[in-house]
Amino acid sequence: MNDDTRFHATCPHCGATNRVPAARVDEHPVCGRCAKPLLDGQVLALSDADFDAVLMATDRPLLVDFWAAWCGPCRMMAPAFAQAAQQLGERALLVKVDTDANLQLAQRFAIRSIPTLVKIVQGREVARTSGAVPAGAIVQMAQG
Ligand SMILES: [Zn+2]
Numbered sequence: 001m002n003d004d005t006r007f008h009a010t011c012p013h014c015g016a017t018n019r020v021p022a023a024r025v026d027e028h029p030v031c032g033r034c035a036k037p038l039l040d041g042q043v044l045a046l047s048d049a050d051f052d053a054v055l056m057a058t059d060r061p062l063l064v065d066f067w068a069a070w071c072g073p074c075r076m077m078a079p080a081f082a083q084a085a086q087q088l089g090e091r092a093l094l095v096k097v098d099t100d101a102n103l104q105l106a107q108r109f110a111i112r113s114i115p116t117l118v119k120i121v122q123g124r125e126v127a128r129t130s131g132a133v134p135a136g137a138i139v140q141m142a143q144g
Contacts, residue, residue, distance in 0.1 A: 009029075020039070025054050044093065045097075047105075048102045054093075064120065065115055071115065077132040080134050115130070
């Protein structure tokens with residue numbers, strides 16, 4: 001694993017695209033342009049290239065939303081997932097993975113229908129659910 005792996009994060013305050021070192025995902029990185037918190041309460045969009053580096057760097061439970069742009073229920077659930085990320089704050093890391101663009105992850109997690117939520121704790125899958133779920137259920141799954 002390359003320690004210099006970075007992932008892309010769009011600043012929720014100014015819209016700037018930042019390339020964040022995966023190793024620093026739990027260190028409250030700030031935006032390079034406006035210096036405001038970049039990730040607090042945000043959903044991270046990860047890919048085949050950076051998923052494992054983030055997974056290894058975080059101490060938090062990871063809740064991964066496997067989705068695709070053409071999937072209606074996925075688009076319906078996106079606001080609930082974002083809302084859950086805000087509610088959870090630092091208690092969990094909420095991640096979305098586009099299954100069309102990231103075939104390795106989709107295959108590795110044997111994603112057969114979307115949306116599918118997978119909870120990972122210390123590198124191991126501990127829970128999974130398929131189909132759109134409301135924000136309250138997402139928060140519960142992340143904490144449970
Ligand atoms: Zn910014």
